[in-house]
Amino acid sequence: xxxxxxxxxxxxxxxxxxxxxxxxxxxxxxxxxxxxxxxxxxxxxxxxxxxxxxxxxxxxxxxxxxxxxxxxxxxxxxxxxxxxxxxxxxxxxxxxxxxxxxxxxxxxxxxxxxxxxxxxxxxxxxxxxxxxxxxxxxxxxxxxxxxxxxxxxxxxxxxxxxxxxxxxxxxxxxxxxxxxxxxxxxxxxxxxxxxxxxxxxxxxxxxxxxxxxxxxxxxxxxxxxxxxxxxxxxxxxxxxxxxxxxxxxxxxxxxxxxxx
Amino acid sequence: xxxxxxxxxxxxxxxxxxxxxxxxxxxxxxxxxxxxxxxxxxxxxxxxxxxxxxxxxxxxxxxxxxxxxxxxxxxxxxxxxxxxxxxxxxxxxxxxxxx
Numbered sequence: 001x002x003x004x005x006x007x008x009x010x011x012x013x014x015x016x017x018x019x020x021x022x023x024x025x026x027x028x029x030x031x032x033x034x035x036x037x038x039x040x041x042x043x044x045x046x047x048x049x050x051x052x053x054x055x056x057x058x059x060x061x062x063x064x065x066x067x068x069x070x071x072x073x074x075x076x077x078x079x080x081x082x083x084x085x086x087x088x089x090x091x092x093x094x095x096x097x098x099x100x101x102x103x104x105x106x107x108x109x110x111x112x113x114x115x116x117x118x119x120x121x122x123x124x125x126x127x128x129x130x131x132x133x134x135x136x137x138x139x140x141x142x143x144x145x146x147x148x149x150x151x152x153x154x155x156x157x158x159x160x161x162x163x164x165x166x167x168x169x170x171x172x173x174x175x176x177x178x179x180x181x182x183x184x185x186x187x188x189x190x191x192x193x194x195x196x197x198x199x200x201x202x203x204x205x206x207x208x209x210x211x212x213x214x215x216x217x218x219x220x221x222x223x224x225x226x227x228x229x230x231x232x233x234x235x236x237x238x239x240x241x242x243x244x245x246x247x248x249x250x251x252x253x254x255x256x257x258x259x260x
Numbered sequence: 261x262x263x264x265x266x267x268x269x270x271x272x273x274x275x276x277x278x279x280x281x282x283x284x285x286x287x288x289x290x291x292x293x294x295x296x297x298x299x300x301x302x303x304x305x306x307x308x309x310x311x312x313x314x315x316x317x318x319x320x321x322x323x324x325x326x327x328x329x330x331x332x333x334x335x336x337x338x339x340x341x342x343x344x345x346x347x348x349x350x351x352x353x354x355x356x357x358x359x
Contacts, residue, residue, distance in 0.1 A: 001261050008269045015276040015296060024289050031292050034273070038299055041266070045310045047318050050302075050325075057325055062295065062332050069336045070288055073343050084352045092282035100275030107267045115263055116313025129315050130322070138319055145326050152330035159337035162344075 003044050007037040028066050035059045046118040049127050193219040206231045266307040273300035287339050287349045291332070298328050 010033065017030040039054035121129055134142055182189045193216055196206030205224050207215035220230050273296060280293030302321040309317025343349050 001265075004265060004269075008265070011269065012272055012276070015273050018289070018292060018296065019276060019280050019283070024286055024292075027289050027292055031296065034296065035299060038303060041303060042306055044261075045266070045306050047306050047309070047321075050306060050318055050321055053322065053325060054302075057329060058295075058299070062329060065332055065336060066288065066292060069340060072340065073288065073349050089283050092279055096275055096279035096282065099278060100272060103271040103275060104268050107271050108264060110264075112263050112311050115261070115311050118310055118313060118315070121313060121315050126315075126318075130318060133315055133319050134322075137316075138323075141323060145323065148327065148330050152333045156333045156337040159334070159341050 003040055007040060011037045024070050025067070028063060028070060031066075032059055032063050035063065046122055047126065049130055188218070195219045195221075203231070205229055263307050263311045267304055270300045270304040270307070273297075273303070285350045285352055287342070287351050288336075290351060291335055291339070295328065295332070298324055 014030040014033040014037075018027045018034075021027045021030060035054060035058045039051050039059070042048075042054055043051040118126075123129075178187075178189065181187045193208050195204045196208050196219070205220060207217065207230065208219035210216050215232075217225075224230050277293045277295075277297035277300060280296065281290050284290050284293065302324050305317040305321040305324070307317075309315060309321075339349060346353055
């Protein structure tokens with residue numbers, strides 16, 4: 001019972017966290033907490049097989065599938081707070097509270113009689129006991145489950161499948177397109193110049209210098225330029241003045257000066 | 261070890277999942293709340309299995325897990341398909357059938 005009183009506040013808090021978390025990833029991680037705690041509660045209640053299945057299937061497979069899809073969909077796809085039906089959120093909370101109250105009071109009032117316990121049923125092990133039931137009394141349900149799993153697998157394949165609408169681009173197509181854009185718009189045909197490589201340091205965020213000493217815009221990644229983290233070329237590198245840099249550590253100091 | 265606290269916890273978790281399904285807009289979070297409800301019912305099943313002294317409840321919980329796994333696979337595939345066509349995982353955006 002100690003495990004229950006420790007875990008139940010954690011579980012309720014995490015479940016509420018699922019409700020209030022802004023980001024779906026946080027909800028998924030809180031759901032993992034709830035599921036692992038549930039697994040421990042199964043173990044407390046003489047269900048070692050379900051304890052293992054809960055951890056492997058639920059936290060291991062299902063929750064990882066959730067996270068996988070979350071990452072595919074985009075982590076920052078957060079909830080909209082706009083209500084499509086006016087007052088729906090408030091009504092949902094009120095009705096939910098009433099429902100929970102009725103459920104808790106109802107469950108609390110029921111007298112369950114003497115608790116038999118699973119010592120007798122688990123006498124020759126929990127897993128053999130479950131297998132005995134599964135392959136005798138519930139064998140048709142078990143067979144139906146296999147059909148369900150196959151249907152689910154095929155369904156997922158059909159839903160995730162996408163027909164190719166356009167022919168696949170081959171390397172020859174890409175080369176022809178590049179040549180055409182060179183002929184029509186004069187875009188650069190060869191590879192882009194590498195970013196700054198200097199005698200003392202090189203960095204992807206420092207543009208390369210053209211023969212006349214001006215920095216080349218296309219030598220740094222567009223992503224860095226969009227972030228605004230492209231460094232200016234140290235004046236030393238442009239002017240080629242070795243005296244000023246001899247006693248300095250290369251790199252940061254010059255850039256600091258440059259930024260001032 | 262009394263069974264009522266377990267059942268009350270199960271009821272509370274089920275209610276939280278229920279409210280989550282009704283209030284959240286992100287389809288994946290709604291799905292997680294459905295999973296929470298399934299888990300809550302599993303806890304009740306395991307508890308009743310202990311109260312009654314036979315393993316039928318645990319077998320039922322096992323079947324619930326299997327069905328939940330199948331449901332998650334298909335449901336997430338549907339969410340992926342909707343996201344691919346509509347660029348959004350919000351349950352409010354997928355209201356084409358209304359018009």
